[in-house]
Amino acid sequence: MAEAAGLAIGAIALIGTFKDCIDLFAYISAARSFARDCEILNTKLDVEKTLLLQWAERVELLKQPWDPRLDHSGNHATVERILASVKRLLSEGTELQSRFGLVAASEDDDTVMAEPTISEPRMQRFLKDFKQLKLDGHVSLQKLSYTKAMRWAIKDKQKFDLLIKDLSYFVSRLNTVIPEMSNSIFSMTRDDLRALRSLSKLRMVLEASSTHEIVVAQIAENTIKERCEQRIIDRLWYRRIDDREYSIHVPHTKTLDWALEPPHENVEWDSLADFLQVGSGIYWLSGKAGSGKSTLMKHVFNYPKTKDLLLRWSDQASLTLASFFFWNLGTVEQKSLDGLLRGLLYRVVDANRSLIPTLLPNMWRQASLSDERNIDLPSQAEMQIVFDRLGEYQDVSRRFCFFIDGLDEYEGNHMDSIAFMEQLSKSQAIKIVLSSRPIPSCVEAFSAKPRLQLQDLTKPDIEKYVRDTVASHPYMDELMQENEVEASAILTDLVDKASGVFLWVVLASNSLLQGFASFDRVSQLRRRVNELPPELESLFQHMLNKIEHRYRNEAARLLRLCHQHQNTSNVEPLYTIGLALMDYHEMDVCRAPTFSRQTMEQKRRRCRTFEGRLRSRCCGLLEIQRPRAPDIYFGGIRVYDHCVDSTVGFIHRSVFEFLESPNVWGLSCLHIEDQTFEPNAVLACASLHMIRLTGAIYDMQRVTEVGLLFTDALIYCLAADRASTDALVPVLYRFQELLEDFASGTYRFPSSSFLFELANRQYSHVGATLFMVLPLAVEIGMLNFVRLYEEMNNLPLSGITRPFSLLVHAITRPSATIVKRTLQFPMEDMVTQLLGAGCDPNEPGELPTRGTGTPWYCWIVYIRDGRQRRLKNPSYALRVAHVTEDFLKAGVPHVPTHLFFGLTLDTFIQELLNSDPVKSHSDDPSLRQERFLRRKEWELVVDQGRCLRKLVDELRAASPGHQDTCHRVPSPSIEESESGRSQKRLKYS
Known part of the structure; x- marks a missing residue:
């Protein structure tokens, strides 16, 4: 009672009345018969509850001291009357029934208890603070009587809106008596809505508040818009989007600043500063390998003067700068046209979020209508259309400048990327600064455009670098004192031999510094410089030869x-x-x-x-x-x-x-x-x-993080x-030890992770050498190790059935699939090897999809799911056909006439026979043309189809009426979950 003792009797009564009001909200809910409107009605009530809780938090109702304005006698009395009115409004049975259309709800009624939409976090804080006050049992705290136990069901939507309207009036009156300060209602509501992770719930709040709480509706609409924008931006982003730019070294102190100054009189180049502040088009920064193109691009892009110059060009328009740094040694996104488009698009829409519905209507529609985590990325064609739309901003509203580095590092046909640049630069609203080595395609495309050749301009910067790293060395000072002419010649030779290639002079300077550490004489140092080849590749070999x-x-x-x-x-x-x-x-x-x-x-x-x-x-x-x-x-x-x-x-x-x-x-x-x-x-x-x-x-x-390293280990293995x-083999022993630690609980994983599933699998060959590694080895296609395993343990591969048979592991690859990145390898060779080792294609057992079935069943589903790929790829179709032949020769039953998930063995064989490039059954002209161009390959597919047809006919003739029983749970795909589907076992012949 110590906490309560500091409160006046009036304060305790006020708090008690407020607590009663908040509690009463929980006893009104909508009937199921309203269907979706049930949630809307409950949300309307929850919005008013949230606003009431916001008021209590804003005036610090449960704090000591509370808002001093509550101590004013007039304010206190008014607030008390308003809260009493709310309490009566929610508890007067006659009024609730006659005016607001509610009925008393029994336990058997069809009402749905109102789940909090936005009020839950504030309600929990309120209850926690209320409990800390220890008011329970206080003589002045009024208790709810019969009314508190009465539950009410909403039966009339129109009359219920009158109740919401009255509640809204009383909440607004509370805010009038104690006015908000610093727009607190807006910020509190925004915080409440941003805490909702579900778009469907946000849309529910928007619809529920659109008539009585306009401010809440506006905030909900803005929050939905922000959420959709962020989802799209997050989807466009990829992990390595900044890696290349960040890894580029900053330039040496006080170098490269000349790039935005007027051109030197003795060197011919086009002013980059003039280009940035006037006109549009493309500026080409050319340079030899190692001359510092990427360093200069990063420097200019981040240099404050660059934006100042571009602002003169954009004038009153909104200016967006975006960069992309190609990297041939990076991921696919870092060296492809898709990666370029996606990277630039990410920068553009992140800086211009209001353009997202216009530029990316399909993504916007998907983000707005669905709570699904993954939004489909736009195709390359869609992204190119986006940049065409950007080019339409010919007025003063928006301007875009793109810095694109390393075009020569693009992996693909350079003419595609060049065509994109030229098309993009036609707009008066867009200008591009790009860099590349002087490869033929770039020379042809950009030599007539404003440009500079970096190696012709970096001699002063190289001289400064040599002065700061070599000439300033204490040992060089000593050499200068002994023989200034010879020592100075070393520096001159170093600069001249670099020929503008910064990488060369960095490596050469390091060689000289090693000579300083060895106290080489001037003549020895000059020989070091003279021995250095002028070309980079020759320099690399020379340096390697000099290693001790x-x-x-x-x-x-x-x-x-x-x-x-x-x-x-x-x-x-x-x-x-x-x-x-x-x-x-x-x-x-x-x-x-x-x-x-x-x-x-x-x-x-x-x-x-x-x-x-x-x-x-x-x-x-x-x-x-x-x-x-x-x-x-x-x-x-x-x-x-x-x-x-x-x-x-x-x-x-x-x-x-x-x-x-x-x-x-x-x-x-x-x-x-x-x-x-x-x-x-x-x-x-x-x-x-x-x-x-x-x-x-x-x-x-x-x-x-562990999943990334785990996948790397599989790829390297x-x-x-x-x-x-x-x-x-020694590495696999390490792998076995790690998997044993996973299983023993040394590492603790959340139950929802793939590592938890991997750690809790039971194996057939417990005790055999590397038994836990074997299923993973099968899944990723380690043919040599699987062959060796049998020899090491003198155990047949056919005896392994847990967690699944090895053939099932090879076909479905559950562990390789749950490691999030794709492991690129064909699995057909492993299936053939296991069949040759005696693994039974008819062995019934558990499947990764929680059903039961045989390897043959898994294979049938696999070839069905790969139909579209098979129609386009003859080498894949041929591999699948060969493995199917191996299955048939291993003694599997055939599938005669009726459809099996839309496929029979006969329809598969007919599909192979229809692969004739001339007589193709496809209605797609481009597909027929593709088949004709690869005619020889498709003819091999047809030949294999004939072999399969002959084999099946022979098997049927040898065992007429043969039927096979194979248990399984029906599934549209072997990779999809079986939850919610029938667990009845079906038989097929």
Whole structure:
């Protein structure tokens, strides 16, 4: 009673009356017979309840002291009368029935208890604060009597609106007596509505408040609009959208500022500053590899003067700047036309949200009408139409400037990207600054446009860089004092030989600094410069040849790992901590222990040591990169550590291109002494170690991070299996240990995660070597290991039935599917291998879709679901046909005449026979043309169809009337869930 003692009797009575009012809202609800209107009616009541709770929170009704305006006797009395009126309004039985059309509701009535739409968070806070006041039992607290137990059902919608109107009047009167301050009602309502995650509930509030609470309706409408806009923007965004730009180094101090100054008299180039502030079209920034094009593009895009110049061009119009940095070493989105369109579109609509309904009507419609998480992305054609619409802003309303870097790194036909640029630049509302190497297609397209050639303009910047890094070195000061002429000649040669290529001078300067550290004489330093080849690729080979022999093997392995990683699709960046752990044990997968949790200082120490070793071994060709927002955090959940969360990459794309050159790995400087070294095995082992470093898993964020590394480990294991099974086996023992830890509960996963499902599977070969790895190996197509497994354990593959038979694993691939990214591999070879190993295609058992069935049933569903792909791809159709033949030869029953989910074996064979490119059954002319162009391939499909027809006829003749019984749960797709469908077992012949 201590808390209540500080309250006056009048305050306690006021609070009690308010509590009664709020409680009474829960005893009125709509009848089910109103269908959808039932929710609308309940929401109308909940809106008024929310506004009443907002008032109580705004005046701090349950706080000590409350709003001082409540202490004014006139205000206090008025508020008390209004609350009493609300209480009578919600509790007077006669009035509720006669005026508002409510009826007393029994337990058997068809009323639906009103679920709070927006009031729940404020109601919970109110109840918590009320409980802390400890007013229960206080003599002055009035109790509800019979009325509190009476429930009311809404029967007349029109009369019920009178009740809502009266409640709205009383709430507005409360706000009149104690006026809001600083637009608090608006902000509180906006917060309440933004807390609703469901669009359908927001639409419900909009409809419910449209007649009596106009302000609430307006806020609801704005909130729906904001939510739809954000959903579309989130869908356009992709993970690597900023990675390339962020990874580009900032320019050396006080360099490149000349780009927005008037051109030098002695060098011919078109003024970029003039282009930015006048007219439209394309400005081409050309330059040799390594000249600093990306650095300049990033610098100009972020330079404050750029926006000032563009504002002169846009005048009164709204200005939008957007950038895209192509990266040939990145993901598909970073080097494709789709990625360019999507990246620019994301920037445009994020800055111009009001344009979204106009620019993206299909996405807007889908976002507005559905609560589904995934909105369909626009096609490439749709996105190009969007940019055509942007070009229509010829008036003063909007202007757009796009900075597009590295057009030569576009993966595809460069003429497609060039055509897009030229079409886009025709608009007076759009201008484009783009950069590329002087490849023929770009020279032809852009040589007549405003441009500059970067290597012709960077000599002063290179001189400054040399002064700041080489000339300012203390050892150079000593050399200048001894022989100024010779020492100065070193600097001059360095600048002249660079020929405007910044990357060259950076690497050459590093070589000189090594000479300084070794106290080379001037003559030796001059020889260093003279020995450096002027072309980048020759320079890379020269630098590798200069690596000390004792370090060459380590350097070659590190370069091979980075090269292999770069050539592997759909994997995470190469994290420093993973390589550091493997490097600590000389990249030997057999020697590396099972790393477990480590302190942050241990992780930092390993990364710092590895960074130093990288500098000394790889002569600057590899570097540590520090992403702004990594996908995986090794220091803690969303706790970024610039050392531990860093990555390893090539200093420049040209280094990777050099390593891609023919016969480059045959160079003595890149020779690896250990013949058992397999880069994919090392990378897989590093991924497994990094999973352990994440620690115990408690939430979905960590599960996502582990899922990324888990998928990487599978991808690298598959590649290692194809290269060297001997090198892979030690890694698979690490994999087995990790899976055993998953199963033992060492790692804790949310039950909704795929890792939880994986950890709780039961296996048939418990105790056999690598038994937990085998199903995953089958699913991702590790043919060599599956073959070896049988030899290692002397156990038949046909005896494995849990969690599913190996054939079912191979066809449905449940684990590979639940790992969110796609693992690109055909599974037909694995199915053929398992059939050859004696696995039974007629073995009944559980399926991943929670039903029962045989591998043959799974295969039938698989070929049915792949029909559209099969009609377009002859190689896929041929593979499917060959595996079907293997099934039939293994003794499966045929499917004679009736339809099986729209498909019989006969219809499948007929489909193959109809693949004749001339007699194609397709009504699509483009598809017929495609078939004709690939006539030889389709003829092989037809031949295989004839073989299948002959085989089926022979089987039917040998066993007339044969029927097979195979239990399964009906499903439209083997990948789809079975929940909510009939569990009755069906038989088919």
